[in-house]
Amino acid sequence: MSTPEAPAGQPATPEPDSRREAIIELSHTGVTFETRKGNDLVALDDFNLTIYREEIVSLVGPSGCGKSTVLRILAGLQKPTTGDFWIGGGKTRQGFSEVAIVFQRPTLLPWRNVLDNVLYPARVLKGRADKDDRDRARALLALVGLEEMADRMPHELSGGMQQRASIARSLILDPKILLMDEPFGALDALTREDLQLDLLEIHERTRKTILLVTHSISEAVLLSDRVAVMSARPGRLQDLITVDIPKPRGPDSTARPDFHTYSQRIRDDIFGPRTKRDRAQ
Amino acid sequence: MSTPEAPAGQPATPEPDSRREAIIELSHTGVTFETRKGNDLVALDDFNLTIYREEIVSLVGPSGCGKSTVLRILAGLQKPTTGDFWIGGGKTRQGFSEVAIVFQRPTLLPWRNVLDNVLYPARVLKGRADKDDRDRARALLALVGLEEMADRMPHELSGGMQQRASIARSLILDPKILLMDEPFGALDALTREDLQLDLLEIHERTRKTILLVTHSISEAVLLSDRVAVMSARPGRLQDLITVDIPKPRGPDSTARPDFHTYSQRIRDDIFGPRTKRDRAQ
Amino acid sequence: ADKVNFQLDWTPGGISAPYYLGLDNGCYTDQDIDVTISRGYGASDAVTKVATGVSDFSVTDLGTIIGIISETGAPVKAIMPIVSNNPSAIAVLEDSPIQTLTDLEGHSIGSSVGNAAMTFLPLGMTDAGGDYSKVEEITADGSALTGLLLQGKIDALASYVTSVVGINSVAQNAGKSVRAIYYGDTLNLYNASVFTSDAMIASNPDLVKRFASAVQCSYDAARKDPTAAIDAIVAHVDGMLRESQEAMVPNSVSFAFDNDIFDKNGYAFDMDRVAHNIDMVDTVTPLTNKPAVTDVIYDITN
Amino acid sequence: MTPALRKIILPVATFLAFLGVWQFLSYAMEIPIYLLPSPVDIFHGGTRLGMTMLTNTGETLKTILIGFACACLVGIPLGVLVSVNRTVSEMIYPLIVFLNAIPIIAIAPILVVIFGTDMTTRLIIVTLTCFFPIMVATASGILDTPSEMLDLARVAGASTMTEILTVRLPHAVTFIFSGLRIGVTVAVVGAVVAEFVNANKGLGFLVTSSTAQFAIPTATACVVMLAIVSVLLYEAVNWIHRGFFGWSIKSNVGD
Amino acid sequence: MTPALRKIILPVATFLAFLGVWQFLSYAMEIPIYLLPSPVDIFHGGTRLGMTMLTNTGETLKTILIGFACACLVGIPLGVLVSVNRTVSEMIYPLIVFLNAIPIIAIAPILVVIFGTDMTTRLIIVTLTCFFPIMVATASGILDTPSEMLDLARVAGASTMTEILTVRLPHAVTFIFSGLRIGVTVAVVGAVVAEFVNANKGLGFLVTSSTAQFAIPTATACVVMLAIVSVLLYEAVNWIHRGFFGWSIKSNVGD
Numbered sequence A, B: 001m002s003t004p005e006a007p008a009g010q011p012a013t014p015e016p017d018s019r020r021e022a023i024i025e026l027s028h029t030g031v032t033f034e035t036r037k038g039n040d041l042v043a044l045d046d047f048n049l050t051i052y053r054e055e056i057v058s059l060v061g062p063s064g065c066g067k068s069t070v071l072r073i074l075a076g077l078q079k080p081t082t083g084d085f086w087i088g089g090g091k092t093r094q095g096f097s098e099v100a101i102v103f104q105r106p107t108l109l110p111w112r113n114v115l116d117n118v119l120y121p122a123r124v125l126k127g128r129a130d131k132d133d134r135d136r137a138r139a140l141l142a143l144v145g146l147e148e149m150a151d152r153m154p155h156e157l158s159g160g161m162q163q164r165a166s167i168a169r170s171l172i173l174d175p176k177i178l179l180m181d182e183p184f185g186a187l188d189a190l191t192r193e194d195l196q197l198d199l200l201e202i203h204e205r206t207r208k209t210i211l212l213v214t215h216s217i218s219e220a221v222l223l224s225d226r227v228a229v230m231s232a233r234p235g236r237l238q239d240l241i242t243v244d245i246p247k248p249r250g251p252d253s254t255a256r257p258d259f260h261t262y263s264q265r266i267r268d269d270i271f272g273p274r275t276k277r278d279r280a281q
Numbered sequence C: 001a002d003k004v005n006f007q008l009d010w011t012p013g014g015i016s017a018p019y020y021l022g023l024d025n026g027c028y029t030d031q032d033i034d035v036t037i038s039r040g041y042g043a044s045d046a047v048t049k050v051a052t053g054v055s056d057f058s059v060t061d062l063g064t065i066i067g068i069i070s071e072t073g074a075p076v077k078a079i080m081p082i083v084s085n086n087p088s089a090i091a092v093l094e095d096s097p098i099q100t101l102t103d104l105e106g107h108s109i110g111s112s113v114g115n116a117a118m119t120f121l122p123l124g125m126t127d128a129g130g131d132y133s134k135v136e137e138i139t140a141d142g143s144a145l146t147g148l149l150l151q152g153k154i155d156a157l158a159s160y161v162t163s164v165v166g167i168n169s170v171a172q173n174a175g176k177s178v179r180a181i182y183y184g185d186t187l188n189l190y191n192a193s194v195f196t197s198d199a200m201i202a203s204n205p206d207l208v209k210r211f212a213s214a215v216q217c218s219y220d221a222a223r224k225d226p227t228a229a230i231d232a233i234v235a236h237v238d239g240m241l242r243e244s245q246e247a248m249v250p251n252s253v254s255f256a257f258d259n260d261i262f263d264k265n266g267y268a269f270d271m272d273r274v275a276h277n278i279d280m281v282d283t284v285t286p287l288t289n290k291p292a293v294t295d296v297i298y299d300i301t302n
Numbered sequence D, E: 001m002t003p004a005l006r007k008i009i010l011p012v013a014t015f016l017a018f019l020g021v022w023q024f025l026s027y028a029m030e031i032p033i034y035l036l037p038s039p040v041d042i043f044h045g046g047t048r049l050g051m052t053m054l055t056n057t058g059e060t061l062k063t064i065l066i067g068f069a070c071a072c073l074v075g076i077p078l079g080v081l082v083s084v085n086r087t088v089s090e091m092i093y094p095l096i097v098f099l100n101a102i103p104i105i106a107i108a109p110i111l112v113v114i115f116g117t118d119m120t121t122r123l124i125i126v127t128l129t130c131f132f133p134i135m136v137a138t139a140s141g142i143l144d145t146p147s148e149m150l151d152l153a154r155v156a157g158a159s160t161m162t163e164i165l166t167v168r169l170p171h172a173v174t175f176i177f178s179g180l181r182i183g184v185t186v187a188v189v190g191a192v193v194a195e196f197v198n199a200n201k202g203l204g205f206l207v208t209s210s211t212a213q214f215a216i217p218t219a220t221a222c223v224v225m226l227a228i229v230s231v232l233l234y235e236a237v238n239w240i241h242r243g244f245f246g247w248s249i250k251s252n253v254g255d
Ligand SMILES: Nc1ncnc2c1ncn2[C@@H]1O[C@H](COP(=O)(O)OP(=O)(O)OP(=O)(O)O)[C@@H](O)[C@H]1O
Pocket: A155, A156, A157, A158, A159, A160, A161, A186, A187, A188, B033, B034, B035, B041, B042, B043, B062, B063, B064, B065, B066, B067, B068, B069, B070, B104, B233
């Protein structure tokens, strides 16, 4: 197991560019939930992570370790009980043009069709959606393969389609920071690969900062500049790995030997020194 | 691309045991949804599949191709508009002791704690849950790593925990047939591998018939006796692959060369003769 | 003792105080009657309750009894009059220019819908030589009318003369004063009368007589000692306010009995006057099956 | 039988059956008119009024509709207000419940004196009688919004106002219509009370004036007319719900 | 200030402020007693009745509580029934709306004849007045159940009955309590109506008899007592909702 990164600013791996600028910072952040019975549940404990502008960082770790909680803190939906955080110049909710999120469950408004759901952040921000927004929305729906579904109501979509619609929604206002909670989890291999490549392409073009929760180790390695590995409850940062695979990346990147080295390191972090059939609790 | 299997009963691959007994049959099954605007959407078209007792069959295919629809038909939740089907001796809903399902979205009742959610099928079937049921439920929660969460309410669980709770629920009445819609989709690599092995072990022990939707090609190969590959809308059976990897299987099975042959065949089925960045519609 | 349910036409108070004095004075027990007095729910309801046997005896306006017998054939008959004059009046502010009924011409009068005091106003005005078509009618809830009058939003208010005492007490609280212009006597009509069902008359005519005697006993006692009647009602009924009853009881009792009709007939109906009563009801609310006097009155004296 | 036809034929058939049973019982048990007129009696009582019945029904309907519309305009925003802010809610909700519990009869005098004896007072009375169910249902719906939808609105940068308009109110539609269904039947009762208190036309007026004229079947005919108006308005609310907010209607039981 | 304390202090403070403003306006605008007595007048009017006020409040409260309980026992199952089956719903729902629209006043005599002049009739009247909101809200909730929960129940082999008991009714709890909140305030009105048409005691009786005695402040005091009872019962329903069905309560607006 690698040693966890020291507090933000002193990464365990060498910094590729010392001039880079922090855009997200979590320092000693902790979240404790009170349960009904009064005994507390520590969901996140002394979590430290700095993310720099234009980075793609992946968050991996066992189910229930606090990945969604980190994203919710950054989205302004969960107040940390201890420690502090800071995102894109503030702590408040800033709207989808600054910080956009793809939730773990696709959350579409059941009373709006797919197109209007994608347009929702624009409506919130500007009061109404204009022709340009509409065109953008259709383009994004095409990107995620849903152009034919624009007029459908959410309940008429399959699970994966709903997830894709919410990915399109997250991009509608061209956010500076993108928080994605297992965005490709419900997608088949084909669609998933396509969207991974789309994400890389979008990043290449718009230089967004992206924080991505994923359960796929290869996805983490393929997409990320750095991979943050979390330990089981209470969630802590266990390892922080800088992925030095050259860009632009693509399907060919997965064939590189260092791709497998990185994957193996993450696997080792997660699976740890356990014997087969041990269960991490 | 392989040729699709001919109508049920004449598999493209040789039958391993001619005495085996069909337990699920879908023949020429089709589902057409009426949309609000009056134009119809063919979700499933002339779908044929026979599943034999004690088999594990995986269903893979692009997002929106009709996998969940197939499961919903078999669970008695969706009437086919054309063709016919037949499951475990009937068509009606038979209760979780006959046919249990894990939905694509974990569907927990928000007014019951995790334990009571797991016990729900027992309550429905027998009116109440007795001590034995309770013990079983706790054992299943332990199996999915949620023993500490028994008293929690569903909204206090992470996404993956909710999914695990619904896996536990599907097993509570020891069903003959298990329908699982991406049961491990929201789980990290570690938990996922554990539960895959648990599923194999359970199957080994109880000889359930299992129909599993998955987006992971390696999961399909690892777990299944046969893999059904579906084509994009309108959903049809595109290929049916018998996986002849010896049992009992385990992590070591993935290292076998034929594992990769099977994986590659499925990949080819799905990705087809497409150039990079082609989008399947 | 015979168990008897006696229902009033409205909540206890005023003219009904004597029934409670009768309880204290043994008027009912003397007649071997075990009476239960309960409040009423309006003039028509009283007839319904007696007709259906829910109560054995009740008291209400004779005109109402006549009307309901005509329209529905309700099997009830009046057995004795209590208030022998119609108390219909109009109330005006003390300083109002309206002095007589005819002065109403060109003014507005307020009433609640279907108010008994309003029924005979056109007739009363015609009798007085006025033209009712020149009067502006304004309908509003009873509780709102007093306010409208005192605010000067209506010029007059259709009411029972016995109620004007109460209205006046309200007015005086606000530094105003109202007076009544009484015309009910010109109509020559009976008002509150004790009645019972045909079934009761048929099955137990003796009880009917004894009950009438008990009622007479009660009213005789109250006439002699109105204060005792006030004490009795306040003692027997929850929510009775002594001050209010002090203002109402003597006034009501006096209105009912200090007149020629009672002097002449006592507790008996004057059948000609009843016939006139039926005619008058027929005039103001045309009757489908105009009853005969004997359809309306059971003569306890024979 | 098409569903639309069913929707008309079934209730009408039940209603006719109900009338039949009522008529039979009336006849068989010799229920006297002064107690409860039979349907035939009521029908004759109604025809005595002729066109008067219809014009007065029109009057009452106008009062109900405008009053109900006012109640919606008051009740829905108030329902939002009392659920928006905990302090506001804890401060004014009990006061509203208190004021709502005061019978109209008790405040009729001041209403009539302030607003006069015309339509305005009647509308105020109808509004006061039926805004409450609408308010309570709206508040319940506003507070019932799933947290995941609120999360979305909040991350999208929605102000409380936007959150309410784009997420909470749409979610509350089912609740609001539950309140409207209750409210519209209460509005009918409110209009009758308003006409009892203050009117010289309308069905409420006809009921009292017929009663005063001992015409019990006629009065009952007016009551029945009111009940029919109530059913039609109730169905109208249902129809608006289905027609304009169809997405908020989920499956029926047993499919 | 603890939340529990807030919940008591805030409404009481608002109420006192309201009384203060009312008293001031009464005084400043010289509103006469016959229009609307001031709080001080009302207080004096109330004390004229002394203990009678309290014993009669007890009577009325008993009627309200038992009647409301009956309304729940009638309204909730009926709400389930009319939503369970489309045919039943289309057949009987309009009839119930029809019957619900008939004013109690119109059927009071026959109720008294059938059920007597005692408590039973009053309870029936309260039940008839307030079952409807409970029924409508229950039906709306039953029909609002998310399809994924129904799917679960159905695959688990639930009969319609089990589906209702284990999924639909729990889901409908928020709706049902919305109906109960409305219903309990209607029950107070219903009890007063019941006492108007059939009672020798209770606050409804006191209101009528005080009015007949031209004691307007006393009548108003009884009305105010009724309104206070209404607020307390409303809060009791809220409290039961929070205490026993806390899981059904979601977030407040603005957190
Ligand atoms: N209730 C519905 N109404 C209309 N169309 C529907 C409905 N349910 C599903 N569909 C359509 O049917 C098709 C198949 O849906 P289904 O959910 O079976 O896909 P799936 O294979 O499970 O996809 P995924 O992997 O994304 O979950 C989709 O195109 C979807 O839009």
